[in-house]
Amino acid sequence: MDFLEYQGKAVLAEAGLPTPAGRYCETVDEVVAAVQELGPCAVKAQVPTGKRGKAGGIRLVANAQEAAAAAADILALTIGGHEVAGLLVEQQIKIARELYAAVMNDLSARTPLLLFSTQGGMDIEEVAANNPEAICRIPVPMDGTLDTARLEQALAALDLDDALRPSVVRFLQRLHALYLEKDLELLEINPLAVLEDGTLVALDCKLTVDDSALFRQPDLAGRGAPERRTELEERGVQNGLKYIELDGNVGVLANGAGLTMTTMDVISHFGGSPANFLEIGGDAYTKGEAALQLVLADPKVKSLVINFCGAFARTDVMTEGIVAAWEVLKPEIPVFFSVHGTGEDRAVEILESRLGVTPHDRMEDAVAAAVEAAQ
Amino acid sequence: MILQKKHKVLVQGITGTQGRFWTERMQEYGTTVVGGVNPRRAGETCCDVPVFGSARDAVRELGPIDYSVMFIPPSAALEAATDAIEAGIGHVVTLTEHIPAHDVMRIHAAARHHGARIIGPNTAGIVTPGEAFAGIMPAFNPRIFQPGDVGVVSRSGSLGTLISLQIVKAGRGQSAFIGIGGDPMLGTTTSEALAVLGEDPRTESIVLVGEIGGTMEEDAADVIRQLDKPVISFIAGRASPPGKKMGHAGAIVMGDRGSYRSKREHLEAAGVVVVDTPGDIVGELQRLTA
Numbered sequence: 102m103d104f105l106e107y108q109g110k111a112v113l114a115e116a117g118l119p120t121p122a123g124r125y126c127e128t129v130d131e132v133v134a135a136v137q138e139l140g141p142c143a144v145k146a147q148v149p150t151g152k153r154g155k156a157g158g159i160r161l162v163a164n165a166q167e168a169a170a171a172a173a174d175i176l177a178l179t180i181g182g183h184e185v186a187g188l189l190v191e192q193q194i195k196i197a198r199e200l201y202a203a204v205m206n207d208l209s210a211r212t213p214l215l216l217f218s219t220q221g222g223m224d225i226e227e228v229a230a231n232n233p234e235a236i237c238r239i240p241v242p243m244d245g246t247l248d249t250a251r252l253e254q255a256l257a258a259l260d261l262d263d264a265l266r267p268s269v270v271r272f273l274q275r276l277h278a279l280y281l282e283k284d285l286e287l288l289e290i291n292p293l294a295v296l297e298d299g300t301l302v303a304l305d306c307k308l309t310v311d312d313s314a315l316f317r318q319p320d321l322a323g324r325g326a327p328e329r330r331t332e333l334e335e336r337g338v339q340n341g342l343k344y345i346e347l348d349g350n351v352g353v354l355a356n357g358a359g360l361t362m363t364t365m366d367v368i369s370h371f372g373g374s375p376a377n378f379l380e381i382g383g384d385a386y387t388k389g390e391a392a393l394q395l396v397l398a399d400p401k402v403k404s405l406v407i408n409f410c411g412a413f414a415r416t417d418v419m420t421e422g423i424v425a426a427w428e429v430l431k432p433e434i435p436v437f438f439s440v441h442g443t444g445e446d447r448a449v450e451i452l453e454s455r456l457g458v459t460p461h462d463r464m465e466d467a468v469a470a471a472v473e474a475a476q
Numbered sequence: 477m478i479l480q481k482k483h484k485v486l487v488q489g490i491t492g493t494q495g496r497f498w499t500e501r502m503q504e505y506g507t508t509v510v511g512g513v514n515p516r517r518a519g520e521t522c523c524d525v526p527v528f529g530s531a532r533d534a535v536r537e538l539g540p541i542d543y544s545v546m547f548i549p550p551s552a553a554l555e556a557a558t559d560a561i562e563a564g565i566g567h568v569v570t571l572t573e574h575i576p577a578h579d580v581m582r583i584h585a586a587a588r589h590h591g592a593r594i595i596g597p598n599t600a601g602i603v604t605p606g607e608a609f610a611g612i613m614p615a616f617n618p619r620i621f622q623p624g625d626v627g628v629v630s631r632s633g634s635l636g637t638l639i640s641l642q643i644v645k646a647g648r649g650q651s652a653f654i655g656i657g658g659d660p661m662l663g664t665t666t667s668e669a670l671a672v673l674g675e676d677p678r679t680e681s682i683v684l685v686g687e688i689g690g691t692m693e694e695d696a697a698d699v700i701r702q703l704d705k706p707v708i709s710f711i712a713g714r715a716s717p718p719g720k721k722m723g724h725a726g727a728i729v730m731g732d733r734g735s736y737r738s739k740r741e742h743l744e745a746a747g748v749v750v751v752d753t754p755g756d757i758v759g760e761l762q763r764l765t766a
Contacts, residue, residue: 359632
């Protein structure tokens, strides 16, 4: 689950990591009140996407009048497809320098990875591409430690004042500790501001908590950015089904993420366009009935591919669920099956006897027929 | 990672519904299951084998064990995997999905320390047709698995099953099926699984079933260049919306890798035949190895 800037900064502040004084606001009046209290401020759109500065989502304001105008403008924006619903109003601070710091799961190395650079700010990705040695990469294996000596050695080659070095080391250690304590996938501070007195302050924050760990992080559960879901996607969640609504008109119902993605790929390969992602594999393989109702609830769907390849998931159980729902719903759209693996013979018998349909041997043939029928 | 009848297998979580069902299937097929683990049922017998309180107890009683298969819920996976690793079990087949990522990294650190190999998490398991299997794959279905000379590496269980079935339908069979798992962070990478098949004398050709996301397929290109066996690949996810971006940090670490196009380009540059649909795999296989 991703946290918006203001949500992530609340987690930082609770852990004692310094952030600017700020208020989260949703109306112009709230923004004006915050600026009257805090003085000159930055007004920042709270959206789950990057590049908001370039989209006009961050404005510096000196007084209430400017605050009202900026708030009204930003609240009217849509940034990267996200309507701006909230603003973080933060006291302006005088910055001497911008650093970059992050801790993340390194998926390839399978260890936590600490990243640090003295060239923080908006162009960090260009720094990474053109000047990779300017970014310090410090793997911290789960059975290792991030001791001061090791960090100082890693930072030795960077352009950092001797006076600043100890506070950077301390900040990185606290960042790493927070990442571990909260089961984070990513904790990124960019920029990490150095004030004129040498104090470090987190000016921005990207925080992502591991959904699989929420059972042991109760204080983070439910606090991140709400996922944007369509009505049908919400219904999927309620039924325990992984359903993603897409733009096309060929409905997809398959078991397992790999086979479902592949079914979508083959639809595209034959010039069609998938209407959804929906897998009923794993423990959800008994949910054929709910799954079929969900796919058919999308009015864009003009034909349907049902593609099962059972290993753990029994195709006869999945097919039984589909056929039972089909007999109740009596949909008018054409459906094309490909069914293989565990329970295949019984599944074919169910389809032939109750729906009068014979599954295609090759999934490619089922998909090609469905693409043609949707046109 | 190529399981044989002579390998001793421990089932952690043997007494649960799934553990019991799949242990019976493994035993019928020829897997040498020597024991099970359930801390609350030590001393009992399940599926005709003794149940121990821990993997360490099992090894103490039975002597060295080669493989463990885990039917364990995510919140208990770290403890169970660590137990198996510290007991000296060399291969831990981790079927569990949704293990917290930090626990996966802790398991991996322990495995590195003890020289153990984790297969998974979120794998459907490994199959050596005609020999043995470990996990939740339909090894016993003769339409899907037959002894042969094609090695299969797959992130996905369902898609790997479909492709295995097509291989058998074409009159061929598999030397080994290695399900490396669908999680973003895996104990055994594509490269490591390919290297095992590269050294396996029974494997003449390799089918690599990849997926978008991560950089495992790109990373495997170097290993593939060293292989003297043909590799055919299908990468799932070409039509899927791109996955979520991990801030700037993700871009710094991944660069422009991870996409379908990047994977395909890296693999093709290493000499892999990448097909557009899974149904094309068998034709390429016959063409390259007939």
